[in-house]
Amino acid sequence: MAAPVAKSVSPDPALVALHRFGLGAKPGDDFGKIAADPRGYLKAELKQQDIALISPDDPRNAGLLDSTAAIQASMTAAAERRAARDQKAEPAMRPTAMDDPGGLTETKDKPAVPRVEADIYRDEAQARFDKAFAATPGFVERLVGFWSNHFCVSVAKAAVVRASAGAFEREAIRPFVFGRFADMLLAVEHHPSMLFFLDNQQSIGPDSRVGKRRGRGLNENLAREILELHTLGVGSGYSQADVTSFAGMLTGWTMAGRKGRLGEPGTFVFNANAHQPGNAVLLGKTYPGGGMGQAEAALNDIARHPATARHIATKLARHFIADDPPPAAVERLARVFAKTDGDLRALAVTLIDMPEAWSTPLAKLRSPLDYVVALRRAIGSTAGNEPQRSLRWLKALGEPLWQPPGPNGFSDQTDAWTSAEGLKTRLDIAWQAAKQADDIGNPNEMLASLIGASVSAETRQAISRAESRQQGLALLLMAPEFQRR
Amino acid sequence: MSLLCETPSLSRRAVLMTGGALFAWAHLPRLARAADNRDPRLIVIVLRGALDGLSTVGPVGDPDYAGLHGDIALSLSGANPALPLDGFFAVNPAMPVFARLFKAGQAAVVHAAATGYRDRSHFDGQDVLESGLPGPGNATTGWLNRALASLPAGDRIVKAGGLAVGPSTPLVIRGAAPVLGWAPQALPTPGDALAERVLDLYNHRDPVLAAALQRGLDADRMAMGDALDGKTMKPKGGLDNAAGMRQSAQGAARLMAADDGPRIAALAFDGWDTHVNEGGATGRLANLLGGLDGAFEEFEKGLGARWRDTAVVTITEFGRTARINGTVGTDHGTGTVVLLAGGAINGGRVVADWPGLKPAQLYEQRDLAPTSDVRAVLKGLLADQFGLSAAVLGDKVFPDSAAVKPMRDLVV
Numbered sequence: 014m015a016a017p018v019a020k021s022v023s024p025d026p027a028l029v030a031l032h033r034f035g036l037g038a039k040p041g042d043d044f045g046k047i048a049a050d051p052r053g054y055l056k057a058e059l060k061q062q063d064i065a066l067i068s069p070d071d072p073r074n075a076g077l078l079d080s081t082a083a084i085q086a087s088m089t090a091a092a093e094r095r096a097a098r099d100q101k102a103e104p105a106m107r108p109t110a111m112d113d114p115g116g117l118t119e120t121k122d123k124p125a126v127p128r129v130e131a132d133i134y135r136d137e138a139q140a141r142f143d144k145a146f147a148a149t150p151g152f153v154e155r156l157v158g159f160w161s162n163h164f165c166v167s168v169a170k171a172a173v174v175r176a177s178a179g180a181f182e183r184e185a186i187r188p189f190v191f192g193r194f195a196d197m198l199l200a201v202e203h204h205p206s207m208l209f210f211l212d213n214q215q216s217i218g219p220d221s222r223v224g225k226r227r228g229r230g231l232n233e234n235l236a237r238e239i240l241e242l243h244t245l246g247v248g249s250g251y252s253q254a255d256v257t258s259f260a261g262m263l264t265g266w267t268m269a270g271r272k273g274r275l276g277e278p279g280t281f282v283f284n285a286n287a288h289q290p291g292n293a294v295l296l297g298k299t300y301p302g303g304g305m306g307q308a309e310a311a312l313n314d315i316a317r318h319p320a321t322a323r324h325i326a327t328k329l330a331r332h333f334i335a336d337d338p339p340p341a342a343v344e345r346l347a348r349v350f351a352k353t354d355g356d357l358r359a360l361a362v363t364l365i366d367m368p369e370a371w372s373t374p375l376a377k378l379r380s381p382l383d384y385v386v387a388l389r390r391a392i393g394s395t396a397g398n399e400p401q402r403s404l405r406w407l408k409a410l411g412e413p414l415w416q417p418p419g420p421n422g423f424s425d426q427t428d429a430w431t432s433a434e435g436l437k438t439r440l441d442i443a444w445q446a447a448k449q450a451d452d453i454g455n456p457n458e459m460l461a462s463l464i465g466a467s468v469s470a471e472t473r474q475a476i477s478r479a480e481s482r483q484q485g486l487a488l489l490l491m492a493p494e495f496q497r498r
Numbered sequence: 499m500s501l502l503c504e505t506p507s508l509s510r511r512a513v514l515m516t517g518g519a520l521f522a523w524a525h526l527p528r529l530a531r532a533a534d535n536r537d538p539r540l541i542v543i544v545l546r547g548a549l550d551g552l553s554t555v556g557p558v559g560d561p562d563y564a565g566l567h568g569d570i571a572l573s574l575s576g577a578n579p580a581l582p583l584d585g586f587f588a589v590n591p592a593m594p595v596f597a598r599l600f601k602a603g604q605a606a607v608v609h610a611a612a613t614g615y616r617d618r619s620h621f622d623g624q625d626v627l628e629s630g631l632p633g634p635g636n637a638t639t640g641w642l643n644r645a646l647a648s649l650p651a652g653d654r655i656v657k658a659g660g661l662a663v664g665p666s667t668p669l670v671i672r673g674a675a676p677v678l679g680w681a682p683q684a685l686p687t688p689g690d691a692l693a694e695r696v697l698d699l700y701n702h703r704d705p706v707l708a709a710a711l712q713r714g715l716d717a718d719r720m721a722m723g724d725a726l727d728g729k730t731m732k733p734k735g736g737l738d739n740a741a742g743m744r745q746s747a748q749g750a751a752r753l754m755a756a757d758d759g760p761r762i763a764a765l766a767f768d769g770w771d772t773h774v775n776e777g778g779a780t781g782r783l784a785n786l787l788g789g790l791d792g793a794f795e796e797f798e799k800g801l802g803a804r805w806r807d808t809a810v811v812t813i814t815e816f817g818r819t820a821r822i823n824g825t826v827g828t829d830h831g832t833g834t835v836v837l838l839a840g841g842a843i844n845g846g847r848v849v850a851d852w853p854g855l856k857p858a859q860l861y862e863q864r865d866l867a868p869t870s871d872v873r874a875v876l877k878g879l880l881a882d883q884f885g886l887s888a889a890v891l892g893d894k895v896f897p898d899s900a901a902v903k904p905m906r907d908l909v910v
Contacts, residue, residue, distance in 0.1 A: 378707075431706055437714025440696060444688035448666055452638075455621050471702040475695055480547030480620050480771030483666070484692055491696045493704040 023372045025467035026051040032375055032498035033333060034365070036151030037387030037463070040454075044465040047150075055152050055365045059358065064153050065190040067140050067183050074140050080180035083133050084205060084279030087176035088271040090129035130175040134168060137179020138400045138414055145386045153190065156361060158382065159332050160186045161415075162422040163325075164201045164243060166210040168415050173209050173268075178415040181206035194325065194355030195316035198243060202235070202312060203281050205268035211235035211420060218264040218289025231289075236260035238420045244315045246324030255296055261289035262300060262308040322350035325360075328425070333364050335373050336426050342369045375497045378427045381410035383498070384439065388490055391463050392450045409438050443490035447483040456485025464494045538655075538842060538883040539754060539761045539808040541797060542642055543790070544668055546624060547770030549814040551834030552866060553783055554593075555607050555848065559586035562855035568822040570778035578779035583607065587848045592784035593791040599798070599839050606843050606908065608836040608875050609850035612816055612868030614899075618830035620771070623815030628670035630873070630896040642764055643673030645880050645895045654761070655884065661760035663750045664737055671764035678760055680749060689738035691769050738769035740789030747793035751800025765793075770814060776827040794839050806841035809879055809909060813872055819864050820855055833866035836875050842883065844910045874905040882909035 024033075027048040031038045034055055038044075047054050058064060067074055078086065148154045161182050168175035185204045189197035201207050208214055216232035217224045224230060236259040241247045265288030269276035276282040283305040291302040298314065300307045315321060326346035330338030346363055353359040364370060379387060385406050407413050411430075417423050424430070447453070456476050460468060472492045479485030489495060556572030557563050558580060564571045572580035572588055580588035581597035587607065589597050599605035615626040615633070622634035630641025642660065649656045659676040662668060671677055693715055700708035737746055746765055753759050769786055776783045790812065798805050817834030833853070838845070853859050853867040861867040877891045881904045892900035 431710045433710050433713035433717060435714070436707060436711040437718055440688055440693060440711065440714075444692060448664070450666065457621070469703055471699055475699045477619075478771075478773075479695070480691070481624065481766075481768055482621055484695070484768065485621065487688065487692055488695060488699065492699065493707060496707065497704075 024375045025465055026371060027465055028375060028467060028494075029371055030054055031150050032379075032387075033370060033377075034150065034152040034155065036145055036148060036154055036383060037390050037495075038465075039149070039390050040393065040459070040462050042150075042462065048465075051371075052365050054150065056362065058149065058152055059191070059361060065157055065187045067144055067187065073143060076136055077140055077183070078133060078180065080177040080184055080205060081277065081279045083176040083180050084173050084268070085271075086133065087127075087130050087172050088278060090127060091172055092271065094127065127172055130172045133176045134179065134415075135400060135404075137182075138404055141179065141182070141414070142386070142389075142400050142403060146390055151386075152361070152365075154386075155333075155383070156190050156357075157182070157187055159329070160190060160197065162417070162425075163328065164197070164207070165417045165420065165422040166206050166415065167417055167420075170210050174206055177206040177209075182415075189357070191358040191361070192356075194321075194350070194357055195313055197357070198316045199309065199312055201243070202239060202263075202308075203266070205279060205281055208235065208266055208268055208281070211238055213263060214267040216260060216264050217287045218261055220290055221264065221288050222286040223284075224287065224289070231257065231260045231264065233257060233260040235266075236263055239263075239312070240315070242421055244324065245318055245320040246327075249320035249324070251296060254294075258293045259295050259308070259311060262293050262295070262311055264289045265305065266308065316355060317351075319347075319351065322347045322355070325355075326350055329360060329364065332425050334367070334370055336377065336428075339369045339373070342367055375494075376427070377498050378430045378496055379498050380423065380425070380430060381407055381412035381435075382414070384410070384496070385442070387495070388443070388446055391459070391490065391495075392446055392453075392486070406442050410435060410442070439496070440487075440491060443487045444483075446490060447487040450483075450486060453482040453486050456482055456489055459486065460489050460492075463489065464492070468492075468494055537761070537804065537807050539801070539804060539840075540642075540763075540879060540883050541750070541754075541808065541810040541840075542670060542762075542764045543793065543810065543812040544624070544628060544670055544764065544766040545770050545790070545812055545814040546620070546766055546768045547772075547814075548620065548623070548816050548818055548830055549770045549812075549834055550772060550776065550783060550818040550828050551609065551611075552817070552820060553590060553776065553778060553828075554787060554837070555583065555587050555589050555609060555835050556580055557586060557609075557852065557855070558582075558588045560852070560855050566821045566855055567778075569826060570776055570781075570783075570822060572778060576779070580779065583848055586852075587850075590784060590787050591779050592788040595791045595795045595798070596837065596839060599794065600846060603846040604841055604843055605794075605837070605839040606845040607848040607850075608838070608870050608905070609848055610833040610853055610866055610868055611836050611870040611872050611875065612833050613872045614902075615816065616832065618816065618832075620815060620830075625669070627813060627815045627872070628668060630670075630876075630899075632898045637669060639673030640668070640670035640764075641876065641895050642671045642762060643675050643677065645884070645886060645891075646671075646675040646762055647673060648886060648890050648894050649884060658758055658760045661750060661753060661763035663746050663763060663765040668764045668766040670766075671762075678753070680753060681746075689769055691738060691771070737765070737767050738786075740785055740792060743767050743786075743789035744792035744796055747796035748800055751797045755801050755804050767793075772818070773823070773827040773829060774825040776822075790837075797840075808840040809842045809883055810837075810839045811876070811879060812837040813876070817866055820860055820866050821864065831865035832861045833868040836870075836872055838875075838879075838908060842909050844907055849905070849908075870905070871902045873899055873902045875908065877902065877904035878906050878908045880904075882906065 027044040030047050030051040145151060145154045166174050166178050166181055168178050181204050185200040189200060211234045212232045213235040217229040219230040233256050237256045240251050240256060245251055265284045267282060267284050269278050269280050269282045271278050275284055285304060293300050295311050300311050326343045329346055330342045334342055346360060349359050349363045385403050404414055412423050456479060460476050472494055476485045476488050479488055552567055553570060558572060558574055572590060574580055574582060574588060578591045580591055582588045583600055596605055613626050615623050625634045625637050628640045629637030631637055646656060646660050659678050660671050662671050662677050662679045664681050667677060667679060697708060697711055700711060737743060750763050754763060772783050797810055801808055813836055814834055816832055818828035818831040823829050851869040853869050857863050859867060873896050880886045880891060888904055891904060
């Protein structure tokens, strides 16, 4: 896809910092100051302590549940729903049910998404949005979004995932955004949300005690996606035998059930009785049998594999620079990955220091999530019913929060988002946002404070000629300079 | 698209009662009319984008009009003749309701009117129009809200609060006095005006986005066109098309007809910035005027017996050039019309100190010269409907406007 800006001049460095790396300008951002030292501006955010975490000290986050509590709440609610359904199915046997229809209201007016999980999801979404709105300039949140999409789970899978997707991101992604890749990988693959999403709790070693007793066997889903999506990348040389073998190593990695037979409900447990015994081979290396350590050792190895370094380097460069990233940029990132043992902070700094990041035209389209966040940062607090409004927008734009169409996450290619319906929906949303914004400043001034001096003459003119503030603001939110990054 | 619809419920907005104290006892006891069971209402419709007054109420008797306004000039002859109001002015044929009300003495026109603002920026012009301040600035309250806040605290008009129609509160009614918000159920989908402007920008700057958006809009139109049974076709709730204008007036009338309903309301209709292919007796502007006419009709119907004491006034930030431009439209100008309708209006009149349309008579040789101040009209309505004194009007409601005298006798 041709870049929209044909000129060979480098983009405004302030815009690179705010759009390519960040989540967009907020009214009051000083373009001149940012442009004077854009790299320093980005690095300053990285240096803030615990910047990637959603702080539990913030009273607004006080209600957030850890994944164990969230999953337990979901399990309890599911059990109650089942009981209510059973009760309704046999009203004749339970005369009290006739007298007390109130107990049945949940099944009678059954919401599309059960209430407990929906409430947890909404609170998590609110916390994530709050974090994104406060971030300056938001490079850290963009990294969180990148890794969260790389290691995605989908709330559409099951109520348990809906309840725990937010906690998963806070527990397995955020603490490691500036740590080592191997540590993030291990945290992710141990997490109940991921184990549930990729069916590993159903995977049983055929020769394990449970496997022999019940005649059940492997589910390769998690093993395959770890190799194909999380680490090595498709076509990097692993075979079906590697997948099968790795799946065997991962058997027994599961989540304790509601009755707590294996451990505290909702937590990760290693169920030795379901684990495939014996040595296993992955990529030519033999991992001796002996429990959970076997797959952990394999994960630690593939986290450091050159194919993983190249896979991650390509995805990072594609996300932050261009759909077809400059080979030199990928090469450099892969080298840093290998040299630093997958130090993700070093990778982030490498991205900032990369000349290609500052010379490549801003030709990618903002993803729906980045667009909605940038739009809300631009217009400030409005009367909308949040977070529901943003969640509805994201759904309409095709990027519902924590609900990708598959384990490969949402697309990071511009073509995927420049769809007819997508653009039309962006227009609808820009208009709604502009209509609902109660206090719109002068759109010409907003343009200056949100896009800066590099804005095209055409965009400037279109906005200055708008027939109302609302129309001017909607034009600003639709302008190529606001859509592209 | 239903995903994008919200249902804003009737809600109190900006309930900041304390501010009202500032205006305590600004009201003069000119409520002799309260004794005769009069229950006055005032509806302000802001037409954003600058209404072409010369295509709304055409001076068909002015010998220079047809030459200046060219193909889009209104005329008493032809396929779509304008509806004569008197021997000199005729209203756009898209407005039969307004013409009927005019004949019945329930509608009037103030022509060649403008606020005190003389530059041609929409944003600043709307600021001045709605804030009631002498010039543009960072206005946060509107003259209609300050008028409400200037009434005595116990007054039923104050107790019922103001009504803001639409998804956002128009500046004209923002302020300390409590305001109720209501919007038609469907949130607005953007009208063609915005889509065209975005497409035009994309065509110049970003062909990829232009192609995608064009396809999206085409698909949308086809979906609308196919829905002949009307079931899948959602009413466009936007306030920049005829259906949306009518719909919002219908809802507002229902709320205002109630005994304890709001007496004062503000609506903002968009889309009047007719630079290109404006049309005359038919076309884009006529479609919008038809929507405005529909809004008058809905207010008349919906207010029932209350219509008798109601005044509706339409205002716009400025007018448009007297001469049509190179794209059969008009550019930003100065003088324009204020339309008045309602049982309370002393109607059947076009109030105008007509400046003429000869080159030397035009403002800066391009615009209809303003001979009436919009503020004088609004002050007259506020004085006669609610008994606000000239002093309060010249100080609190329209600051620094003592020299602009209220235009009296607009109300029966």
